[in-house]
Amino acid sequence: MNGTRGVVIGYDGSDHSMQALDWAMDEAELRKLPLVVCHAWQWPYGDGDPAARESLRHAAEHVLWHGADCARASSPGLDVRPDLYEGSTTVRLEELSADAGLLVVGSRGLGAVARAVIGSVAAHAVAHAQCPVIVVRGRGPLPRRPREGPIVAGLADDGKADAVLAFACAEASVRGLPLLAVHAWHQPPVAWGGIAFPALDPMAVRDAADTWLAQALRPWREKQPNVMIEARTTQSPAGEALAAVTDATLVVVGSPHGRFGSVAAAMLRHAPCPVAIVR
Numbered sequence: 001m002n003g004t005r006g007v008v009i010g011y012d013g014s015d016h017s018m019q020a021l022d023w024a025m026d027e028a029e030l031r032k033l034p035l036v037v038c039h040a041w042q043w044p045y046g047d048g049d050p051a052a053r054e055s056l057r058h059a060a061e062h063v064l065w066h067g068a069d070c071a072r073a074s075s076p077g078l079d080v081r082p083d084l085y086e087g088s089t090t091v092r093l094e095e096l097s098a099d100a101g102l103l104v105v106g107s108r109g110l111g112a113v114a115r116a117v118i119g120s121v122a123a124h125a126v127a128h129a130q131c132p133v134i135v136v137r138g139r140g141p142l143p144r145r146p147r148e149g150p151i152v153a154g155l156a157d158d159g160k161a162d163a164v165l166a167f168a169c170a171e172a173s174v175r176g177l178p179l180l181a182v183h184a185w186h187q188p189p190v191a192w193g194g195i196a197f198p199a200l201d202p203m204a205v206r207d208a209a210d211t212w213l214a215q216a217l218r219p220w221r222e223k224q225p226n227v228m229i230e231a232r233t234t235q236s237p238a239g240e241a242l243a244a245v246t247d248a249t250l251v252v253v254g255s256p257h258g259r260f261g262s263v264a265a266a267m268l269r270h271a272p273c274p275v276a277i278v279r
Contacts, residue, residue, distance in 0.1 A: 005033065005099060005100060005101035005131075006028065006033045006034035006035060006036050006079075006081070006100060006101060007024050007027045007028040007031065007033050007034070007035050007036065007100065007101060007102045007103075007104065008024075008036045008038060008083075008093065008096045008097065008100045008102070008103045008104070009021055009024035009035065009036070009037055009038065009067075009103075009104045009105075010038055010039075010089060010093050010103070010104070010105045010106070010121055010125070011037050011038060011039050011063070011064065011067040012039060012063065012089075013039075013063040013066060013067065014106070016106030016107060016136075017067070017105075017106045018067075018070075018106075019106055019136050020104050020105055020106035020136040021037070021067055021070065021071060021104075022074075022136075023104055023134065023136045023274060024104040024134075025071055025074055025075050025078065027102055027104065027134070028075075028078055028079075029075055029077075029078060030174040030175065031101065031102075031174060033079075033101055033102075034078075034079035034080070034081055035071055035075075035078055035079065035080050035081065036081045036083050036096060036100070037064065037067045037068045037071060037080060037081070037082050037083065038083040038085065038089075038092060038093060038096060039060060039063050039064035039067065039082075039083070039084055039085070040060075040084075040085040040086070040087055040088060040089040040091075040092045040093075041056060041057065041059075041060035041084075041085075041086060042086065042087060042088065043056060043086075057086070060084060061084060064082050064083075064084050065082065067082075068080050068082040083096070089121050090121055090124040090125070090128075093105070093121070093124075093125055093129065094124070094125070094128050094129060094130070097125075097129035097130045097131045097133075098130045098131075100130075100131045101131060101132075102131060102132055102133075102134065103125055103129050103131055103132070103133045103134070104133075104134045104136065105121055105122045105125045105133065105134075105135055105136070106122070106135075106136050107120075107122040107135050107136065107137050107268070122135050122268075123260075126255065126260065126264065126268070126277050127257075127260060128257070132167050132276055132277065132278045132279075133276070133277045134250070134274050134275070134276045134277075135268060135274060135275050135276075135277070136274045137268070137271065137273075137274065137275065148175070148177055148249050149177075149245070149247030149248050149249050149273075150172070150177055150178045150179060150180040150230070150245070150247070150248060150249065151168050151171050151172040151175070151177050151178070151179050151180070151248070151249055151250050151252065152168075152179075152180045152182060152242060152245050152248040152250070152251045152252065153165060153168035153179060153180070153181045153182065153251075153252045153253075154182050154184075154238055154241075154242045154251065154252070154253040154254075154263055154267070155181055155182065155183045155213065155216060156183070156184075156238065156254070156263070157183075157212055158254070160254030160278070160279070161216045161254075162216075163254060163278050163279065164252055164253065164254045164278050165181070165216070165217070165220050166220075166278075167252055167276060167278045168181075168252040168276075169220050169223070169224040169227055169229075171250060171252065171276070172224075172227045173224055173226060173227050175249065177249060178227070178228040178229070178230060179227050179228070179229045179230070180229075180230045180232060180245065180248075181213065181216075181217055181229060181230065181231050181232065182232050182233075182234065182238070182241050182242055182245075183209055183212065183213040183216075183231075183232070183233050183234075184233070184234050184235070184236060184237060184238035184241050185205055185206060185208075185209035185233055185234070185235060186205075186235060187202055187205050187235075202235075206233065206235070209233045210231075210233050213231050213233055214231060217229055217231055237266075238263045238266075239262070239263050239266030239267065239270065240266075242263070242266075242267060242271065243266070243267070243270040243271055243272065245272075246272050248271070248272060248273045249273060250273055250274050250275070250276055251267050251271045251273060251274075251275050251276070252275075252276040252278060253267055253275070253276070253277060253278070254277075254278050254279065255277050255278070255279065256279070257279050264277050
């Protein structure tokens, strides 16, 4: 990418990748970055017939140029860079993510558990990409609401809050949207005589959660004074609390490298909108 931290989109011509392309074009325009449209192809039959192999390559070129042309037609001022790769899609997207500012992929809808989709392009990108990943779920054109909802950030006291907030605040700023920061808390139980009891006063736990969230948000309120930030703590499980924000434009969560975090997996199954995974 010539040192330019652009927006990379994995494109295969499907309805799902068209939806992801729509989102990626917005990201590239809003961030004033180039858009890299990547399509990978593989010859699956060993040495095979050279003419047939060349035919498959031409078909791959056609898919790629269709996506690039759609992006240019929809966004005439956008710097669109086609990337045709012979080999694994997951390998190429992981390579491109090393120099990318953002990777966008479509998803046919992840299965009931994260392991059900390990090996899919979206699952591999979420687990292994070296930049933030936005998974655009579902199919067809993105719905255009008369009023866009907030960017929603799921925050945990696990060392990832600043990375999540950096991405979420930037997204809220470029889109001109408010940011809703959600932190889930729970009471750690203790067992006595085979019966579990709350270890702490629930009001004290809630107050501690409120204090932690306020402290986590304080520097970002100063760095991003143009972003309206709302804080919300909840005793509900984090995944349920985030999925309950049905008007969200984007949900942003953190996840460990190399695997799905539990909250990220829940969002990829149930979020009502695209999901950003940040490390």
